[in-house]
Amino acid sequence: MFEIVKILYRELHYQIVRRNPMIANDERKFKSQLKNATSIKRGVGIQAGTFFFLGLMLAGGVAFAKDELQIGVMFASYAMIPFIFSLYITAVNSSYALSMGLFEPLKALPVKVGSLYLSELLLIDTIPAFTMMLPVVFVILFRHPTAGILALMWAVVGVFLGHTLGLIIYTVFGARTSEGTSRFGALKNLGKLIGVLLFMSIFYVGNYMQNYVREHIETIAPVFVKYSFAYPFSASSIFDPLQSLELLALYATLFGMLYVLTLKKLWGEIVEPTVSSTAVQKGAFKARKLPKVLALTLKDFKVVFRKSSMIAGLLIPVYFVLPQVFMALSRGEFSTMLATGLIFGLGWFSSIGADPVIKIDGKELDFLRTLPLTKKAFILSKSITMSAIPSATALAVIGIAHHYNGGEALYLLPHAFILPMMTSLTAMNYFYRYKGQEIGIPETNMGDIIVIFIIVGILFGIVGAPLLFMHGATGYAVSSAVGMVITGILVGMS
Amino acid sequence: MIEVENLAKTFGVTRAVNGISFKVHDGEIYGLLGPNGSGKSTTMKILAGILKPTAGRVLVDGIDAGRDPLKVKEIVGYVPETPVLYESLTPVEFFNFIGSIRNIPAEKLEERVNRLVEAFELKGYLHKYIGSLSFGTKQKISLISALLHDPRVLIMDESMNGLDPKSARILRELLLEFKSEGRSIVFSTHVLQLAEMICDRVGVIYNGEIIAEGTVDELKEFAHEESLEDVFLKLTESKDEIYTVIQALKESL
Numbered sequence: 001m002f003e004i005v006k007i008l009y010r011e012l013h014y015q016i017v018r019r020n021p022m023i024a025n026d027e028r029k030f031k032s033q034l035k036n037a038t039s040i041k042r043g044v045g046i047q048a049g050t051f052f053f054l055g056l057m058l059a060g061g062v063a064f065a066k067d068e069l070q071i072g073v074m075f076a077s078y079a080m081i082p083f084i085f086s087l088y089i090t091a092v093n094s095s096y097a098l099s100m101g102l103f104e105p106l107k108a109l110p111v112k113v114g115s116l117y118l119s120e121l122l123l124i125d126t127i128p129a130f131t132m133m134l135p136v137v138f139v140i141l142f143r144h145p146t147a148g149i150l151a152l153m154w155a156v157v158g159v160f161l162g163h164t165l166g167l168i169i170y171t172v173f174g175a176r177t178s179e180g181t182s183r184f185g186a187l188k189n190l191g192k193l194i195g196v197l198l199f200m201s202i203f204y205v206g207n208y209m210q211n212y213v214r215e216h217i218e219t220i221a222p223v224f225v226k227y228s229f230a231y232p233f234s235a236s237s238i239f240d241p242l243q244s245l246e247l248l249a250l251y252a253t254l255f256g257m258l259y260v261l262t263l264k265k266l267w268g269e270i271v272e273p274t275v276s277s278t279a280v281q282k283g284a285f286k287a288r289k290l291p292k293v294l295a296l297t298l299k300d301f302k303v304v305f306r307k308s309s310m311i312a313g314l315l316i317p318v319y320f321v322l323p324q325v326f327m328a329l330s331r332g333e334f335s336t337m338l339a340t341g342l343i344f345g346l347g348w349f350s351s352i353g354a355d356p357v358i359k360i361d362g363k364e365l366d367f368l369r370t371l372p373l374t375k376k377a378f379i380l381s382k383s384i385t386m387s388a389i390p391s392a393t394a395l396a397v398i399g400i401a402h403h404y405n406g407g408e409a410l411y412l413l414p415h416a417f418i419l420p421m422m423t424s425l426t427a428m429n430y431f432y433r434y435k436g437q438e439i440g441i442p443e444t445n446m447g448d449i450i451v452i453f454i455i456v457g458i459l460f461g462i463v464g465a466p467l468l469f470m471h472g473a474t475g476y477a478v479s480s481a482v483g484m485v486i487t488g489i490l491v492g493m494s
Numbered sequence: 495m496i497e498v499e500n501l502a503k504t505f506g507v508t509r510a511v512n513g514i515s516f517k518v519h520d521g522e523i524y525g526l527l528g529p530n531g532s533g534k535s536t537t538m539k540i541l542a543g544i545l546k547p548t549a550g551r552v553l554v555d556g557i558d559a560g561r562d563p564l565k566v567k568e569i570v571g572y573v574p575e576t577p578v579l580y581e582s583l584t585p586v587e588f589f590n591f592i593g594s595i596r597n598i599p600a601e602k603l604e605e606r607v608n609r610l611v612e613a614f615e616l617k618g619y620l621h622k623y624i625g626s627l628s629f630g631t632k633q634k635i636s637l638i639s640a641l642l643h644d645p646r647v648l649i650m651d652e653s654m655n656g657l658d659p660k661s662a663r664i665l666r667e668l669l670l671e672f673k674s675e676g677r678s679i680v681f682s683t684h685v686l687q688l689a690e691m692i693c694d695r696v697g698v699i700y701n702g703e704i705i706a707e708g709t710v711d712e713l714k715e716f717a718h719e720e721s722l723e724d725v726f727l728k729l730t731e732s733k734d735e736i737y738t739v740i741q742a743l744k745e746s747l
């Protein structure tokens with residue numbers, strides 16, 4: 001029995017790795033990733049280790065919490081994390097398991113396949129979410145044994161809730177095979193994007209909540225107590241054993257039943273897939289023409305937003321800004337100077353986005369090569385794709401700064417576009433001009449990224465210099481003008 | 495018109511194409527026949543401006559494919575062996591993408607897509623992700639995408655294999671129409687009956703070299719064989735070999 005689950009696990013993760021263009025297009029990365037991902041011990045072990053480490057950081061807060069109330073509230077905030085994680089991983093993995101026809105080869109064999117395989121398969125990957133809670137649970141166990149045991153049970157229930165809800169979401173929204181662009185298509189992509197963002201910001205959100213809880217403990221506690229039946233607030237009941245046990249029993253029964261029902265439904269979908277019941281729009285083809293470069297960029301974005309593995313790569317620069325923004329927000333001030341620094345930092349860090357952007361087109365590059373496409377158009381389109389998310393983030397930063405400081409922040413508007421664009425053009429020119437690549441997927445290594453980092457650093461220094469010597473609007477105007485000239489030169493070089 | 499002169503292509507130590515020459519005139523359908531690994535796909539990619547030749551020259555309507563691949567790509571329609579399409583786009587999005595890159599006027603694009611979609615019965619698939627379509631349907635999309643810019647030269651690499659009989663028939667008619675309009679078509683195939691039916695001339699390629707060329711009838715006469723299949727097997731020295739294999743199979747069963 002476990003033998004079959006092991007094979008299914010291998011196949012599932014082999015396919016996930018193979019379908020991630022960020023990895024599959026890089027032979028070396030592919031091989032090493034495959035080795036880890038296809039073994040349950042290694043795959044789950046490495047992840048569990050990482051999450052345990054994250055958990056240690058969270059546990060610090062609980063260790064120094066001053067009283068039971070604070071521990072309870074903190075634990076309830078943390079309980080959200082494994083819940084979200086297991087929800088996300090379950091929804092994603094069940095979608096993979098089904099769309100890849102993982103169970104097809106088994107259907108032809110004389111084995112009695114059942115929903116249990118599916119359940120085991122999906123549960124294995126939620127283990128890391130659980131290990132993340134362990135350090136917190138240990139600390140509570142050490143300080144208050146009874147509460148600690150209850151905390152452990154809540155951690156299990158939290159993962160299980162996320163898992164069940166993930167199954168439900170998948171069964172309701174995504175179990176149909178052969179999907180087209182439909183009303184739910186955009187919704188699903190948005191869901192994916194939110195999922196990825198949530199996952200990336202989990203830790204910062206945790207940190208932020210920790211500070212927030214410490215400062216506002218009096219006003220928050222009543223809310224947690226009042227809604228204590230709803231997860232994750234219910235987890236704050238760990239110091240009230242009787243109520244906590246009641247709630248645990250309630251959750252276990254309710255979601256246990258839902259779990260069995262959903263699994264049955266999902267299994268039915270595997271045995272006999274309902275093919276494409278979405279109402280597909282009929283009607284003639286309508287042409288929509290764009291300039292070459294924009295058509296390429298639009299294509300990039302469609303591909304990215306329909307593959308969650310790619311969004312994660314492109315959002316890396318956002319990841320660097322998040323902690324600063326959270327910190328600034330919790331302090332309640334956000335100076336224009338800080339915003340300026342953030343936007344320069346954001347533009348600089350967006351060099352990391354070069355790798356995922358280059359890998360958006362996988363084997364489809366063979367198709368691009370059949371088109372009369374100049375390298376210049378290709379480089380420009382990739383640069384726009386690469387700078388879009390950093391620019392949008394920069395705009396958001398300006399928005400926040402504007403909210404706190406008024407009009408002054410708007411001087412930064414040109415920089416929101418110029419700086420990421422300078423970085424992107426530098427990176428793409430480096431890969432496709434300096435390293436002399438054809439339209440293709442160049443090998444990228446850390447050395448290349450560092451070289452780009454240095455070049456961009458120098459260019460940013462030139463653009464930033466006027467801000468140090470001239471004040472107010474003049475400084476920003478001169479700085480933007482210099483940036484525009486450099487951008488123009490980079491466009492010319494491409 | 496396509497002129498291939500002493501064309502050669504090596505990959506590392508592999509000599510994929512070994513000095514071949516042939517011509518395809520306007521209004522002619524030329525079939526490239528050869529067993530797996532004989533260099534068909536490599537040749538066709540060079541004709542389409544996708545690969546650069548190691549030696550020799552290819553002129554497509556007078557344009558050097560090695561020197562000016564962009565110009566060649568503008569006038570050539572190339573259909574690859576296996577469709578490589580953006581799986582996360584829908585056919586509508588994909589056709590529009592090609593239209594924008596190739597700078598095809600909107601009305602023209604609309605008219606062509608709608609005509610071809612009608613012909614190949616793809617209407618119900620227009621708004622589904624390409625990744626969710628069957629192999630044959632993907633092949634049709636790939637074929638249509640090579641026709642959108644009204645190419646003067648069509649290069650098709652074993653592109654008929656996945657098509658259902660009806661679509662194959664429609665494609666055949668389409669090729670004949672192309673031919674009557676004076677365009678050149680090169681295609682490779684394993685389906686010898688098809689080659690026999692529509693090719694004006696065929697070249698048999700083996701180990702990167704063209705070992706025989708002519709009309710189907712000329713080849714039959716030359717090889718003293720009844721069918722193109724026998725000609726093909728004889729020329730590629732597979733006939734005796736196949737007989738031995740079949741004998742061995744019979745004995746073992």
Ligand SMILES: Nc1ncnc2c1ncn2[C@@H]1O[C@H](COP(=O)(O)OP(=O)(O)O)[C@@H](O)[C@H]1O
Pocket residue numbers: 505508509510528529530531532533534535536537
């Ligand atoms: N990109 C490549 N790198 C190395 N060898 C290749 C490459 N493409 C083709 N070959 C080799 O060139 C030879 C001819 O291949 P191909 O043109 O694909 O043959 P065919 O299409 O007739 O089956 C084969 O031996 C193949 O392995």
Ligand SMILES: [Mg+2]
Pocket residue numbers: 531534535536575651
């Ligand atoms: Mg081939």
